[in-house]
Amino acid sequence: AKFTRVDQDTCIACGACGGVAPDIFDYDDEGFSFSILDDNQGITPVEGELEDDLMDALDGCPTESIKIQDKPFAHIEEEKA
Ligand code: SF4
Numbered sequence: 347a348k349f350t351r352v353d354q355d356t357c358i359a360c361g362a363c364g365g366v367a368p369d370i371f372d373y374d375d376e377g378f379s380f381s382i383l384d385d386n387q388g389i390t391p392v393e394g395e396l397e398d399d400l401m402d403a404l405d406g407c408p409t410e411s412i413k414i415q416d417k418p419f420a421h422i423e424e425e426k427a
Contacts, residue, residue, distance in 0.1 A: 348380030348397055350414045352379045357411040366406055367399035379411070388419030 350370065359377030361397075363370075370392065372382045380386035392400050404412050413419070 347391035347393045348414050348416065349388045349390070349418050350383075350392055350400055350412060351381050351386045351419050353411045354378045354380065354386075355412055356409045358409055360408060362408070363403040363412060367396070367397055367403040370400055371403060371412075388413065388415075391418075397408045415419055 352371065356376075357378045359379070360374065361373070361377070363379050364372055370381055370383060371379045373379055379393075381388065382391075383392065384390040400414065404414055
């Protein structure tokens with residue numbers, strides 16, 4: 347399984363990722379993408395067919411804002427600590 351979250355600091359709200367992976371990504375009020383799986387925390391595994399969608403979204407993101415790793419992302423509070 348993969349884990350994913352969007353780096354909203356670099357996302358340019360282009361709308362590509364939600365088009366290819368609508369079950370993973372949606373947009374906030376300003377159009378910036380986030381993972382709907384776990385409110386962009388990156389702690390819910392992306393499995394099965396969704397993994398293919400995720401890789402398509404990764405390939406299609408022009409700013410490399412879609413982050414993917416094999417382990418859950420740490421909570422932001424922990425990253426800052
Ligand atoms: Fe943001 Fe990348 Fe999605 Fe475009 S494809 S909305 S830049 S995360």
